[in-house]
Amino acid sequence: MTASVFFGCTFIAFGPAIALFLFTIARDPLRVIFLIAGAFFWLCSLLLSSLVWFITVQISNKESSSQQKGLLIFGVVLSVLLQETCRFGYYKLLKKANEGLLMLSAEETMPISIRQLAYVSGLGFGFMSGAFSMVNILADSVGPGTIGIHGDSQHYFLSSAFMTMAIVLLHMFWGVVFFDSCEKQHWWSLAVVVISHLLVSCLTFQNPQYVGSLVPTYIIVFLLGLWAFFCSGGSLRNLKLCLTCKDKDFLLANHRPR
Amino acid sequence: MFAEFAGKILEYFVERYRVHFVLDVSCNSVAQKIYVELNNTVPCVRLLNATHQIGCQSSISGDTGVIHVLESEADLEWPLSKGPNPPYMVLLESSLFTKSIMMKMKNASSRVAGVVVVQKTSPPEFSPHTTCPNENTGVYTETYDHNLAHCNTTVWNPRGNGLSYEEFDSPVFSLKEDNETEVIKQCYFDHNRVVNGSGLQYPLCAMQLFSHMHAVTDTATCMRRSSMDFSTSPVMVCDPLGGYNVCAFIRPYNSTAFGHKENESVVIAAARLDSRAFFLEDSTGAEGSVSGFVTLLAAAQALREATQEAPPTRNILFAFFHGEVFDYIGSSRMVYDMKNNMFVIDLDNVHSILEIGQVAVRSGTNLFLHSDPVSRRNNTVHDEVTNLVKNLQSSTAGLNFSLVETDFSQPLPPSSFQRLLRARAIPGIVLADHQTDINNRYYESFYDNAAHLNLTYPSNLSPEEQLEFVTDTAKSLTEVATAVARALFKQAGGNNSQVNKINADPKTVTQMLYGFLVRSNNSWFQAVMAPELKDILQPNPPQYYVGVAKSSHQANALTYLVQYLLANLTGTATNLTQSQCKKPDELPNESTYLYSYLWVQGVVPPNSTQRESFCVRTAVRLVKAVSPAFDLGDYISKEYSTWTKSQWKFIKARIFLVASRDLEMLTLGVGVAVLFTSLLVTYFVRTKADVLFSSVREPNNAAY
Numbered sequence: 029m030t031a032s033v034f035f036g037c038t039f040i041a042f043g044p045a046i047a048l049f050l051f052t053i054a055r056d057p058l059r060v061i062f063l064i065a066g067a068f069f070w071l072c073s074l075l076l077s078s079l080v081w082f083i084t085v086q087i088s089n090k091e092s093s094s095q096q097k098g099l100l101i102f103g104v105v106l107s108v109l110l111q112e113t114c115r116f117g118y119y120k121l122l123k124k125a126n127e128g129l130l131m132l133s134a135e136e137t138m139p140i141s142i143r144q145l146a147y148v149s150g151l152g153f154g155f156m157s158g159a160f161s162m163v164n165i166l167a168d169s170v171g172p173g174t175i176g177i178h179g180d181s182q183h184y185f186l187s188s189a190f191m192t193m194a195i196v197l198l199h200m201f202w203g204v205v206f207f208d209s210c211e212k213q214h215w216w217s218l219a220v221v222v223i224s225h226l227l228v229s230c231l232t233f234q235n236p237q238y239v240g241s242l243v244p245t246y247i248i249v250f251l252l253g254l255w256a257f258f259c260s261g262g263s264l265r266n267l268k269l270c271l272t273c274k275d276k277d278f279l280l281a282n283h284r285p286r
Numbered sequence: 287m288f289a290e291f292a293g294k295i296l297e298y299f300v301e302r303y304r305v306h307f308v309l310d311v312s313c314n315s316v317a318q319k320i321y322v323e324l325n326n327t328v329p330c331v332r333l334l335n336a337t338h339q340i341g342c343q344s345s346i347s348g349d350t351g352v353i354h355v356l357e358s359e360a361d362l363e364w365p366l367s368k369g370p371n372p373p374y375m376v377l378l379e380s381s382l383f384t385k386s387i388m389m390k391m392k393n394a395s396s397r398v399a400g401v402v403v404v405q406k407t408s409p410p411e412f413s414p415h416t417t418c419p420n421e422n423t424g425v426y427t428e429t430y431d432h433n434l435a436h437c438n439t440t441v442w443n444p445r446g447n448g449l450s451y452e453e454f455d456s457p458v459f460s461l462k463e464d465n466e467t468e469v470i471k472q473c474y475f476d477h478n479r480v481v482n483g484s485g486l487q488y489p490l491c492a493m494q495l496f497s498h499m500h501a502v503t504d505t506a507t508c509m510r511r512s513s514m515d516f517s518t519s520p521v522m523v524c525d526p527l528g529g530y531n532v533c534a535f536i537r538p539y540n541s542t543a544f545g546h547k548e549n550e551s552v553v554i555a556a557a558r559l560d561s562r563a564f565f566l567e568d569s570t571g572a573e574g575s576v577s578g579f580v581t582l583l584a585a586a587q588a589l590r591e592a593t594q595e596a597p598p599t600r601n602i603l604f605a606f607f608h609g610e611v612f613d614y615i616g617s618s619r620m621v622y623d624m625k626n627n628m629f630v631i632d633l634d635n636v637h638s639i640l641e642i643g644q645v646a647v648r649s650g651t652n653l654f655l656h657s658d659p660v661s662r663r664n665n666t667v668h669d670e671v672t673n674l675v676k677n678l679q680s681s682t683a684g685l686n687f688s689l690v691e692t693d694f695s696q697p698l699p700p701s702s703f704q705r706l707l708r709a710r711a712i713p714g715i716v717l718a719d720h721q722t723d724i725n726n727r728y729y730e731s732f733y734d735n736a737a738h739l740n741l742t743y744p745s746n747l748s749p750e751e752q753l754e755f756v757t758d759t760a761k762s763l764t765e766v767a768t769a770v771a772r773a774l775f776k777q778a779g780g781n782n783s784q785v786n787k788i789n790a791d792p793k794t795v796t797q798m799l800y801g802f803l804v805r806s807n808n809s810w811f812q813a814v815m816a817p818e819l820k821d822i823l824q825p826n827p828p829q830y831y832v833g834v835a836k837s838s839h840q841a842n843a844l845t846y847l848v849q850y851l852l853a854n855l856t857g858t859a860t861n862l863t864q865s866q867c868k869k870p871d872e873l874p875n876e877s878t879y880l881y882s883y884l885w886v887q888g889v890v891p892p893n894s895t896q897r898e899s900f901c902v903r904t905a906v907r908l909v910k911a912v913s914p915a916f917d918l919g920d921y922i923s924k925e926y927s928t929w930t931k932s933q934w935k936f937i938k939a940r941i942f943l944v945a946s947r948d949l950e951m952l953t954l955g956v957g958v959a960v961l962f963t964s965l966l967v968t969y970f971v972r973t974k975a976d977v978l979f980s981s982v983r984e985p986n987n988a989a990y
Contacts, residue, residue: 032954033945039957047964051972168316172350173942175319176489177473182945184319186953193960261979270974 034170037185041162041192045155048200052147058140059148066118066152066203073114074160077107104229111153112222115203118149119210142207143260150203154196162192180236187238194245198228201249201256208259224248322473324466324939328565330458332499332932334508334524335613336922340450341499341932344400344457348496351375351399352944353474356382366394371486373399375493377470379406380732385447392454400457400495402939403565404467408737411727414449414564417441419730423613423927424704426697431660434697440722442699443729450564450730457495459939460565460732470941477943488946495939500524501932506921508930524930528835528912529608531616532559532848534586534856535630536593536602538880538905545627547635551600553778554639554714555770556617556702557582558610559844561830563732570735571830572803573726577646577739577763579606579848580798584767584790585774587855592775592784599779600637604856606848607702608911609832611730613927616911617702621709622926629909633706638674638777639714641703645766646739646759647725651687653766654721658698661711670713674777678715681772681785685765692721699724717770736803736827753800753808760796767795798851803827806847813889814854817899819846820887834931835912849906853884857904867901881905 053059081103089095122145126138133139140148165188175184202221209217228248234240332341352371354364356378365374376391376398383403391398418437426434433439461467473491480486501508501524508524539547557579561571586604593602609615623629624636645653655675662668679689698704701716719725728734739759743752767790775788801811807823815823822828822843833842841849860883862870867885870876876883881903888898915926922928971978 030950032950036950036953036955036957039961040953043957043961044964044968046961047968050965051968165316168320171317171320171942172492172494172944173320173940174489174945175316176943177322177491177941178319180319182489182943184316186956189957266978266980270977 030172031170033174033185034166037162037169037189038166040186040189041158041166042196044193045151045158045196048151049155053151056140059144062122062140062145062148063152063155066149067156068152069114069118069149070111070153070156073110074107074156077103077110080106101230101233104233105226108222108225108229112206112225115149115153115206116210119207122149142211143204146204146207147200147260148203149207150200151196153203154199157199158192158196161195162188181238183238184236187235187242190242191232191245194242194249195228197249198225198245198252201252204256205252205259224252321940321942322469324461324470324941326462326464326466327937327939328460328567329495329497329937330454330460330565331497331934332501333527334501334503334505334930334932336505336924336928338451338453339501339503340453342454342456342458342497343499344495344497346498348494348498349373349375349399349457350492350494350944352490352492353377353470353478353941355471355474356387358382359384359387362387362390365398366390367397369397371490372397375400375402375495377402377404377474379404381407381409383412384409385449388449388452388454392452392456395455398456400459400493402493402495403458403460405460405462405568405732408728408733411445412731412733413443413445413447413727413729415443415446415562415730416448416451417443417446419443419446419611419700420613420704422924423618424698424700425658425660425707426704431697434660440696442723444723445727446729450562457497458565459495459497460568473941473943488949489943491941492944493939493941497934497937499932499934501930504921505928505930508932509921522933524932525834526912526916527609527612527832527927527929527931528615528619528910529560529832530841530845530908531608531620531911532604532606532845532852532906533909534604534852534904534906536589536604536856536905537597539630540879541630541907542879544629546632547630550631550635551637552603552631552635553600553637553774554603554605554706555582555585555774556605556607556639556641558643558702559606559608559616559830559848560611560832561734562611562730563734563831565732566831567829568732569829569831570732570803570827571730572734572736572739572741573644573646573728574730574734575830576799576802577644578642580795580802581645581763581767581770582606582642583798583848583851583855584764584795585771586852587794588768588771588788588790589775590856592780592788596781596784598775598781600777602774602778603631604852605702606852608845609913609927610702612832612929613913614702614705615832615913615927615929617705618926619911619914620909621705622914623909625709633710633712636706636710636712638670639703639706639712640674640678640770640774640777641701641714641716642766642770643699643701643716643718644724644726645717645719646763648687648719648762649721649725652690653687653717653719655689655691656696656698656701656716656718657691657714658703658707659695660697661707661713662694664711667711667713671715674713674715674773677776678717678769678773681769681776684786685769687762687765687769689717689769690721696722717766736799739799739803741799741803749805750809752804753797753810754793756792756796757799760792760799763799764790764792764795794855802847806843809889811847811851812887813897814850814886815846816850816885817887819850822846835910841908845908849908850884850886853882853902853904853906854886857881857884857902857906860901860903862901864899864901870901870903876903882907 053063084099088099130138169185174182176182205217206221228245231241231244330342332339332343351373354374354376356376365376374397380403391401421436428435477491512520512522558575559579561569561574563569607616624632655678657671662671675691682688698716699718703714703716706712728738741757741759743755747755771788771790772785775785797810801808805825806828807825811823812820828843828847830844864885867883870883871878884902885899886902888900890897913927915923915928
């Protein structure tokens with residue numbers, strides 16, 4: 029649809045991700061490494077799920093539309109499960125790596141905490157997932173035409189961009205909650221993460237009713253965001269203090285010697 | 287390589303993950319949802335000569351415009367001034383494809399992105415050619431005769447509007463009336479119609495045309511740019527036009543011995559092969575060229591037996607010239623070869639010439655004999671011409687028409703004979719159906735087709751039955767062919783008693799007319815063609831545009847058809863096997879110096895499926911027809927044709943919907959807003975991170 033739509037959709041889809049990367053990750057090389065490793069793990073999960081998809085499509089009956097429908101649902105569910113499995117695998121790997129890093133580093137404390145790792149790995153997953161979702165669509169949005177000549181909805185680009193933004197944020201929140209629940213052995217919250225991921229993916233089957241898929245997704249983003257905030261040490265009191273700018277007094281008052 | 291494979295799988299899967307959930311689960315990429323490609327388009331391309339560039343050009347990234355279907359000439363105001371969403375892509379029907387409308391759109395090129403012409407009904411008359419065809423390369427120059435130059439006495443094509451020789455800055459494409467055009471019209475009616483005076487609602491249906499031409503200015507410039515590349519494979523920017531002439535002597539000469547032949551006198555019987563139209567790939571040419579060369583082919587067949595039984599004193603050369611529309615490429619090449627001893631005979635051997643012009647659209651029962659008044663001022667030439675006229679007029683005895691000489695002061699119509707006259711004052715006659723200006727209302731246009739010649743077949747006939755059906759046009763052309771054959775026989779000094787046995791065959795003529803104007807893929811053409819060339823036969827008529835001169839020895843479909851037909855009609859079938867046909871010199875009585883040996887498919891006998899292929903011995907040869915200007919390197923030549931065709935990378939057309947500018951800007955605005963907001967929020971959260979995330983859960987591991 030021309031360059032303005034291209035840039036508009038890019039900023040919508042990757043704006044939060046870029047902002048987060050610039051301000052919180054870019055300065056610290058260790059975080060960058062873990063981000064990229066997280067992206068790699070997401071790619072592995074996608075590779076596995078697409079192998080399975082490819083094989084099943086080839087052996088399926090291409091003419092039968094109900095079979096193809098079922099195959100698509102199966103593919104989506106399998107991909108979600110594989111992504112979460114890879115997230116768990118990454119968690120295990122990071123735990124092992126943390127011990128090794130502790131031995132190598134000169135300081136007594138760990139250079140990067142598991143909570144930070146949760147955030148960084150979730151963002152890595154989000155980046156890669158968003159890239160794969162959006163890049164093809166962005167490439168076609170540069171041309172002069174927009175979707176619609178076959179009767180489809182015009183808002184495809186915009187809603188894809190918003191969906192991608194939601195997915196990026198969601199992966200970040202899921203990462204935080206997932207690692208936190210693995211640390212505390214709260215298996216029920218793990219299950220909630222997986223179920224919410226499945227829910228969001230299955231909501232996309234409502235397209236082209238974009239309202240039907242985007243609104244519930246953003247509700248889930250908001251809820252998960254709150255949960256991740258509480259998991260990572262936030263509380264309503266801290267929020268109120270920040271917002272009313274009384275934080276300086278608070279810090280001084282709470283300063284403890286280490 | 288594994289990464290590529292993995293990448294492809296990933297892409298495939300991700301597209302499925304993100305795509306709309308539709309029942310038809312074929313691989314729909316996003317581009318397929320946006321664009322509809324148009325496949326059956328014919329573009330107008332750029333041609334260049336020594337001084338000008340003509341034709342159409344698009345910008346390098348294509349020209350996009352909102353589709354507007356033009357309903358009348360008054361409706362032109364909408365794209366030119368009133369319409370609120372320029373630029374427009376104007377879609378018009380063939381009846382509106384006139385010079386005035388095209389010129390108005392040419393002048394408003396900022397608002398008109400391109401033109402698409404939909405071929406529908408024929409207008410009553412239309413000729414995009416110039417009024418005086420080939421005026422600078424014929425024989426009538428200022429020095430030859432001042433009064434006759436530049437069509438001062440007779441304007442041959444008064445209906446000509448010169449549209450083919452205009453230069454357009456925007457692409458012009460042509461579409462047939464088929465499913466694709468229906469899709470375009472449906473898109474237009476759904477999205478682009480003005481509803482009761484209210485403005486147009488976005489999204490609008492738009493079209494993009496790509497036809498970027500590499501060559502500019504003129505032939506000299508583009509040839510210079512082509513040769514500037516120093517790599518081993520030079521990149522050509524334009525290609526010279528040209529092809530092959532088809533020549534056959536009734537008594538062949540040694541094809542390796544060039545130059546003057548002692549005591550040989552040759553009568554040339556000439557016709558033109560090619561035609562053009564505004565859209566070059568859509569050239570028909572029923573009256574313009576087919577009528578002439580089909581008559582000559584039938585005459586050649588009629589003469590076969592008589593000349594074999596009692597060979598006349600003079601030789602006869604049947605010459606079919608290609609590229610005549612573009613400043614006489616074929617005939618100027620033959621004259622150049624004759625003058626420079628590169629042809630088997632030279633100009634001194636030429637006794638006289640009879641050319642068949644446009645002969646199918648008569649305004650009465652007569653046909654007319656045109657001659658050149660300037661050369662006839664010489665008494666010898668005048669006597670010879672009078673003798674030729676006498677031979678011609680006596681040949682119509684017993685036929686249903688007569689031949690009338692035209693007015694003495696009238697010059698020759700555009701014909702290959704003019705190029706021979708430029709070299710030498712040779713006596714000659716051009717046979718045509720028009721007395722003064724031409725009868726062809728569709729000269730060098732797309733509408734000069736079978737319908738123009740009234741070639742109608744009863745509707746209940748199958749294609750093979752239509753092939754055999756003798757139409758009235760075929761009957762009249764047969765009579766002309768008979769007269770031509772008899773006149774040629776007499777002119778060549780043949781025995782007068784044999785003349786009445788010379789008759790053209792109406793069945794051959796009607797089969798040729800069907801094959802050249804209706805469908806070339808019929809059983810007779812299949813039988814006369816070589817097995818390796820049978821794919822050039824299509825369910826449509828062949829293309830009559832001369833095309834570019836290929837460096838390999840490949841001619842276009844029309845040339846091969848005429849070559850193999852002439853071989854079949856004038857040659858002899860031999861008993862040679864296929865391998866002998868390839869190397870006949872090993873046999874005692876065969877000689878490739880005199881003849882060429884062609885292996886042809888033959889007919890399918892009724893009770894079998896195998897074709898009875900055989901070897902034809904024929905005197906037909908293909909002679910290269912490229913303008914001498916390219917051999918001489920003289921790209922600004924005024925003497926020879928300098929026509930070239932530009933090269934291009936790709937030509938395509940597609941339609942899609944465009945969104946309003948406001949929606950695009952809104953998207954960009956929302957994106958920038960989202961980016962700024964997220965930058966601000968992230969900065970805020972980062973600076974306050976100590977406070978926000980300070981509820982310590984692990985007492986000893988506070989490491990922020």
